Amino acid sequence: MARVLQFTDVSVVRDGTTILDSLNWTVDSDERWVILGPNGAGKTTLLQLAAAQSHPSAGTVEILDSTLGTADLFDLRPRIGFASTAMARRIPKNEKVLDVVLTAAYSVTGRWNEAYEDVDTRRAQRVLAEWKLSAFESRNFGDLSDGEQKRVQIARSVMTDPELLLLDEPAASLDLGAREELLQLLSGYAQAPKAPAIIMVTHHVEEIPLGFTHALLLADGAVTASGPIREVITAANLGDTFGLALELDENDGRFSAHAV
Numbered sequence: 001m002a003r004v005l006q007f008t009d010v011s012v013v014r015d016g017t018t019i020l021d022s023l024n025w026t027v028d029s030d031e032r033w034v035i036l037g038p039n040g041a042g043k044t045t046l047l048q049l050a051a052a053q054s055h056p057s058a059g060t061v062e063i064l065d066s067t068l069g070t071a072d073l074f075d076l077r078p079r080i081g082f083a084s085t086a087m088a089r090r091i092p093k094n095e096k097v098l099d100v101v102l103t104a105a106y107s108v109t110g111r112w113n114e115a116y117e118d119v120d121t122r123r124a125q126r127v128l129a130e131w132k133l134s135a136f137e138s139r140n141f142g143d144l145s146d147g148e149q150k151r152v153q154i155a156r157s158v159m160t161d162p163e164l165l166l167l168d169e170p171a172a173s174l175d176l177g178a179r180e181e182l183l184q185l186l187s188g189y190a191q192a193p194k195a196p197a198i199i200m201v202t203h204h205v206e207e208i209p210l211g212f213t214h215a216l217l218l219a220d221g222a223v224t225a226s227g228p229i230r231e232v233i234t235a236a237n238l239g240d241t242f243g244l245a246l247e248l249d250e251n252d253g254r255f256s257a258h259a260v
């Protein structure tokens with residue numbers, strides 16, 4: 001077990017607005033975190049820090065063995081997998097699915113003149129198979145359904161065997177079948193012995209895959225609860241975070257919530 005992330009008194013201020021306020025948080029290599037909170041709570045801002053894609057206005061962010069501000073981002077970023085809608089928008093619509101995953105090995109989107117090794121191609125094909133995408137290998141990324149595109153984004157983000165995997169709303173906009181298919185794959189991945197530390201942002205407790213161990217609840221840029229998942233995902237904590245009275249159920253490790 002190793003520490004992969006440490007936030008110490010981290011604040012983010014943009015244009016005079018405090019978006020994250022004095023956050024303290026640690027993530028270890030054997031932990032899988034879910035982050036929940038209302039729209040505008042600061043979840044994506046927090047994930048961008050963890051991805052070494054932005055810097056805090058105050059405090060210290062340590063990722064793997066580096067500190068943001070002094071770290072060599074060129075070395076650090078390939079060790080972090082990040083799947084988000086913003087990243088997906090940078091993928092050319094006519095990029096072949098195999099290339100979308102393969103180009104992760106070179107930290108680029110869009111194939112150009114890179115010379116790929118057979119070993120990379122074989123790895124990309126193995127990753128596509130793991131995420132049930134082999135049949136789409138030669139299809140254009142832009143022609144896939146939302147559910148298939150989400151799986152390709154995740155396959156791309158795990159291609160480099162990251163030590164830290166960040167997922168920003170992987171199940172957003174999916175229909176029930178596509179969501180459940182994705183959650184099954186994520187559950188399997190999260191529970192595999194060699195899984196990296198994972199941090200997943202979601203809007204719904206129904207989207208927490210089995211195998212997730214910890215939760216952080218955010219509201220107005222501040223932590224309302226943080227720790228082992230069953231201590232944090234409670235009706236009282238969710239009610240405080242979302243500002244309404246909630247009833248919470250847990251069935252075979254999956255949560256569901258509704259207002260009362």
Ligand SMILES: Nc1ncnc2c1ncn2[C@@H]1O[C@H](COP(=O)(O)OP(=O)(O)OP(=O)(O)O)[C@@H](O)[C@H]1O
Pocket residue numbers: 014015017019037038039040041042043044045046
């Ligand atoms: N440059 C900026 N200036 C002022 N406010 C900003 C700036 N950038 C982001 N914000 C605000 O910071 C807040 C947090 O944004 P963020 O995207 O991190 O929230 P989120 O929890 O991911 O929201 P959502 O669930 O809607 O995706 C939002 O209210 C947003 O409007």
